[in-house]
Amino acid sequence: MRFDLVTLHPEMLVPVAAGGILRGAQDKGLIEIHLHDLRLFSPDEHGIVDDRPFGGGAGMVMRPEPFARALEAIAAAAGRRPYAVLLSPQGVRFTQQVAQDLARQPALALLCGRYEGVDERVVALCDLELSIGDYVLAGGELAAAVVLETTARMVPGVVGRHESAATDSFYSGPKLGYPQYTRPRVFRGMEVPEVLLSGDHEKIRRWREREAWRKTLRNRPDLVGLSLPPTPTG
Numbered sequence: 001m002r003f004d005l006v007t008l009h010p011e012m013l014v015p016v017a018a019g020g021i022l023r024g025a026q027d028k029g030l031i032e033i034h035l036h037d038l039r040l041f042s043p044d045e046h047g048i049v050d051d052r053p054f055g056g057g058a059g060m061v062m063r064p065e066p067f068a069r070a071l072e073a074i075a076a077a078a079g080r081r082p083y084a085v086l087l088s089p090q091g092v093r094f095t096q097q098v099a100q101d102l103a104r105q106p107a108l109a110l111l112c113g114r115y116e117g118v119d120e121r122v123v124a125l126c127d128l129e130l131s132i133g134d135y136v137l138a139g140g141e142l143a144a145a146v147v148l149e150t151t152a153r154m155v156p157g158v159v160g161r162h163e164s165a166a167t168d169s170f171y172s173g174p175k176l177g178y179p180q181y182t183r184p185r186v187f188r189g190m191e192v193p194e195v196l197l198s199g200d201h202e203k204i205r206r207w208r209e210r211e212a213w214r215k216t217l218r219n220r221p222d223l224v225g226l227s228l229p230p231t232p233t234g
């Protein structure tokens, strides 16, 4: 699968693409990651990509041309039109299900905004406007990194021996993952649940299922239609 990320700050994404599971997936030839500096697609000789908002108001808005030109250049380089996603707090909410759907695309372009946001006509150039949550970041780069890593994990073969996607939170519906334990058996007086040492696989499976639901109800009752617990500050 091919990922193209378009940003004013490719340097923020270099370490993301160069490390961990994403590095391994590239080395195995399972994914390609291409970072693009949006300024290089500006029609302006000084690389200007923003302007004042029509109608007035604070801040600057990113112009549509550089994004359009970037998408055209990516399509030419990839030999196909990528599925284009604009990162935006106004987008549909990113979930594990969205990541699984995106991972079926052969080519995905992630467009990062900055400043007060992006000219609305860029939405029309894209297939999806996507938000990673109900809060506002200063730019789309961290959101793109989240979408990139989560989606890449769903590409067959990327998740290897050291982790398993199938037991992850959200993987099979609105349920969190079960609690995990490793050595030592007793840590500062806290013991590993006896059942996990029993060797009885059916008993362990049932315990994990029950604990996963217990944690879901405690931390994320909204997933099963109940109201959320209070936030840490009340």
Ligand code: SAM
Binding pocket: 086, 087, 088, 089, 090, 111, 112, 113, 114, 115, 116, 117, 118, 130, 131, 132, 133, 134, 135, 136, 137, 138, 139, 140, 141, 143
């Ligand atoms: N004025 C915009 C609004 O109220 O919707 C927010 C602009 S934000 C400061 C700048 C850029 O950060 C956005 O264009 C988007 O690319 C990115 N961004 C901010 N929060 C985001 C989120 N929750 N999900 C995805 N992208 C986000």
